[in-house]
Each structure stands twice: as C-alpha cells, then as structure tokens.
Amino acid sequence: MDNWIEETLQKAVDKFRRSVVLARKQDVIPYKSEGGRWVGAPFDGNSWWTGGFWPGLMWQLYRFSGEEAFREEALRVERLLVAELLRFEWLNHDVGFMYLLSCGAHHRLTGDEEARRHTLHAANLLAGRFNPAGFIRAWNGDRPGWAIIDCMMNLSLLYWASAQTGDPRFEAIARLHADTALREFVREDGSCHHIVIFDPRTGKALEKPGGQGYCAGSSWTRGQAWGLYGFALSYEGTGDERYLDTACRIADYFKAHIRADGLVDCDFCQPQEPQRIDNIASACAASGMLKLARLVGDGRGDAYREAALRMLRALDALCADWTNQSPGILQKCTAAYHDDGAGRHVNILYGDYFFVEALLRLRGADAQLWQA
Ligand code: GLY
Numbered sequence: 098m099d100n101w102i103e104e105t106l107q108k109a110v111d112k113f114r115r116s117v118v119l120a121r122k123q124d125v126i127p128y129k130s131e132g133g134r135w136v137g138a139p140f141d142g143n144s145w146w147t148g149g150f151w152p153g154l155m156w157q158l159y160r161f162s163g164e165e166a167f168r169e170e171a172l173r174v175e176r177l178l179v180a181e182l183l184r185f186e187w188l189n190h191d192v193g194f195m196y197l198l199s200c201g202a203h204h205r206l207t208g209d210e211e212a213r214r215h216t217l218h219a220a221n222l223l224a225g226r227f228n229p230a231g232f233i234r235a236w237n238g239d240r241p242g243w244a245i246i247d248c249m250m251n252l253s254l255l256y257w258a259s260a261q262t263g264d265p266r267f268e269a270i271a272r273l274h275a276d277t278a279l280r281e282f283v284r285e286d287g288s289c290h291h292i293v294i295f296d297p298r299t300g301k302a303l304e305k306p307g308g309q310g311y312c313a314g315s316s317w318t319r320g321q322a323w324g325l326y327g328f329a330l331s332y333e334g335t336g337d338e339r340y341l342d343t344a345c346r347i348a349d350y351f352k353a354h355i356r357a358d359g360l361v362d363c364d365f366c367q368p369q370e371p372q373r374i375d376n377i378a379s380a381c382a383a384s385g386m387l388k389l390a391r392l393v394g395d396g397r398g399d400a401y402r403e404a405a406l407r408m409l410r411a412l413d414a415l416c417a418d419w420t421n422q423s424p425g426i427l428q429k430c431t432a433a434y435h436d437d438g439a440g441r442h443v444n445i446l447y448g449d450y451f452f453v454e455a456l457l458r459l460r461g462a463d464a465q466l467w468q469a
Contacts, residue, residue: 098406101413102460108419109426109453110162113154116424117170120151126174127151129445130425139439144181146191148174150447153198153466156206157453160464175199179215182222190226190235192219193251198450201257202466213261220258220267223251227270230300231277232293241297245308246282246289246320248274249327256334256469268334275331279343281305282324287350288316288365289324309433315366317434318378321351326385329392334469344389345397351382352404359411363431374442375431376416379408380451387458409455418444425449 120127120135126148127135138145155171158164178199181188188195196219203212226234232244233251252271259268281293281302291308295301310317328344331337354365361382363373383405390398390405416429425444432439439445457463 144187
C-alpha cells in the first residue's frame with residue numbers, strides 16, 4: 098500500500114510539472130480541462146469560487162516535492178486572487194475555499210506576513226456575511242436568506258482568524274452558523290440538504306430546494322462530502338463533540354452508499370439511468386474521512402480509513418488519466434446533476450486537489466491547509 102501512495106503521488110508530481118507550464122502559457126487559473134487544455138472559470142472571472150484549489154494544489158505538491166516551479170505557480174495565481182479582494186462585489190462565502198488555500202497556505206508554509214494580512218481580509222469579508230438571524234449568507238444578488246452546506250468548509254477560515262488574532266468573534270460566528278446547519282441541513286439519517294432558504298429577518302427556515310443535486314429532499318453527494326468534512330473541521334476548531342457526532346453520522350450515511358465499484362454517484366437518490374458519477378465527491382469525502390479517522394481514533398476510525406482507501410483506489414484504477422492527453426488527473430467529475438454548463442463527466446481541478454490532499458494525508462504529509 099505504501100508503494101501505491103508514493104508512486105501515485107510521484108505520478109501526480111510528474112503530471113502537474115507539465116500542466117503548470119500549460120497553465121502559465123494559457124494565462125489561466127485552471128477550473129477544468131478539456132481537449133488537452135485548461136479551461137478557466139465558467140462565470141465571474143477570477144472571483145469564481147474554485148480559484149484557490151490550483152494554488153492549494155501547488156503548495157501541497159511543493160511541500161511534497163520541493164520543486165520551485167510549484168511555489169512560483171502558487172504565487173502567480175495568488176496575485177490574481179488578491180486583486181479580487183479589492184474588486185470585492187463578486188466574492189461570496191467561498192472566500193474560505195479561495196483564500197485559505199492560496200494566501201493562507203502561503204502564510205502557513207512560509208510565514209509571509211502580507212499573505213497573512215490578505216487571509217485576514219478574506220476572513221473579515223466572510224464574517225461580514227453573517228446574518229444575526231443565525232446563518233452566513235451564501236450567494237449575492239436577490240438571495241439574502243440562502244445558505245448552503247458547502248459553507249461548512251469555509252468556516253475553517255473563521256477558526257483560523259480567531260486563532261491568529263486572539264479575537265473570539267470569528268469563531269463565535271462560525272459556531273452560530275454550524276449550529277444552524279446542524280439543525281436545518283442534517284437529516285435524521287445523516288444525509289444533508291444542499292440549500293436552506295431562511296427568512297433573512299427572523300431566521301425561520303422557509304424552503305429546502307434541490308440545488309446541485311437531483312431534487313429537493315435528495316442527497317447531492319458533494320454536499321454530503323462538504324458536510325462530513327466541514328463538521329469534522331468544526332470539531333477540530335472548537336472541540337464541540339456535537340460537531341464530531343454530526344460528521345460521523347454524515348460519514349456513516351456516505352460510506353453506506355458508495356457504489357460496488359468504489360465510485361460515487363452525483364446524488365445518492367438519483368435514478369439508475371442516466372449514470373452520473375462525481376469523482377470530486379469521492380475525493381473530497383475520502384480526504385474528509387481520513388481527517389475524521391484521525392479525530393475519532395483507532396476502532397471507529399478504521400472504518401472511515403478503509404472507506405477512504407476504497408474510494409481512492411477506485412479513482413486511480415477506473416478514472417485517473419496518467420497520460421499526457423489530459424492536464425488533470427480525475428475524469429468523470431460532475432459540477433451539478435442537472436446543469437452541464439460547468440462540466441459533466443470531465444476533469445474538474447478541485448477533484449484533483451482533494452485526491453492529492455487525501456494521498457498526502459494517508460502518507461502523513463498533508464500541509465493541513467484547512468486547520469486553525
Ligand atoms: N461549492 C459549489 C460546488 O461544490 O459545486
């Protein structure tokens with residue numbers, strides 16, 4: 098098994114050594130790849146929520162390989178993302194994904210002070226989205242009451258900011274949101290809603306639509322992955338056992354629904370046909386389960402570790418492109434069940450981010466970019 102981890106990571110280094118050159122030449126922040134080329138954000142330019150995954154991947158690979166090209170590429174994209182902090186109006190709650198993995202990683206791994214200030218700036222933007230009715234507002238425009246399960250990952254930025262500054266307000270906001278999410282998003286069986294629409298004045302939950310999943314009341318698999326990983330991170334950030342129990346409940350639900358071949362559907366409630374796989378969901382859930390395994394310890398943790406390994410092995414065996422044809426690794430990533438505009442059954446870069454992060458975690462060498 099150790100050989101497999103080392104060899105797979107080495108193949109990732111070799112692949113991205115080539116892909117970095119292409120990203121620079123194309124002058125793009127990779128979002129997905131198609132026809133042997135990188136494709137940038139489908140909407141909102143460099144403010145698109147996934148912009149942090151490429152620099153995050155670069156920092157993880159730099160730490161693993163020591164190759165300077167990865168650090169330089171992370172810094173190229175960080176400059177583009179920092180410019181978006183000033184533009185501001187297109188940013189939303191996903192500043193956690195964007196800035197923890199870019200500026201936050203830069204500060205964590207090198208101690209760079211300017212990168213720390215930019216990360217704190219992002220944390221203040223996220224804190225400013227908190228509605229005292231009890232939730233962090235997800236998106237912009239005419240949707241003041243919308244919150245989404247994905248935000249559980251962004252809370253890490255707030256735990257980090259409290260740890261950095263000694264100011265408990267960031268953590269307090271994260272906890273208030275996590276408590277609401279626990280109550281309104283997580284169902285009895287451990288599955289999660291994607292979206293909850295609250296009355297922005299009272300905080301009353303009004304509606305729970307289907308979002309990127311199959312339908313209202315279904316279980317969009319990437320949403321389950323954000324939930325299990327995000328609640329594990331909230332436990333790590335606060336020590337509150339309720340968050341750990343919730344992460345375990347979601348993880349138990351998730352692992353009971355992994356397909357026989359080790360891959361994961363786009364929605365656990367989707368019809369059998371057409372087949373829709375989302376390899377981002379399994380890579381992210383695998384990394385989250387490895388984190389959870391460490392938090393709960395041996396015994397209960399063994400089952401999460403085994404499930405994570407099964408998914409990672411399946412991704413490698415059935416869906417990884419290690420040739421020069423594709424600049425990224427995992428094929429069959431799906432952005433949303435119904436909308437193929439952002440990519441269906443293609444290579445989407447943040448799947449690769451979580452695949453590499455999970456392998457590094459298995460090896461005990463993850464840069465811990467989500468940690469407070
Ligand atoms: N956070 C949006 C998504 O997972 O597609």
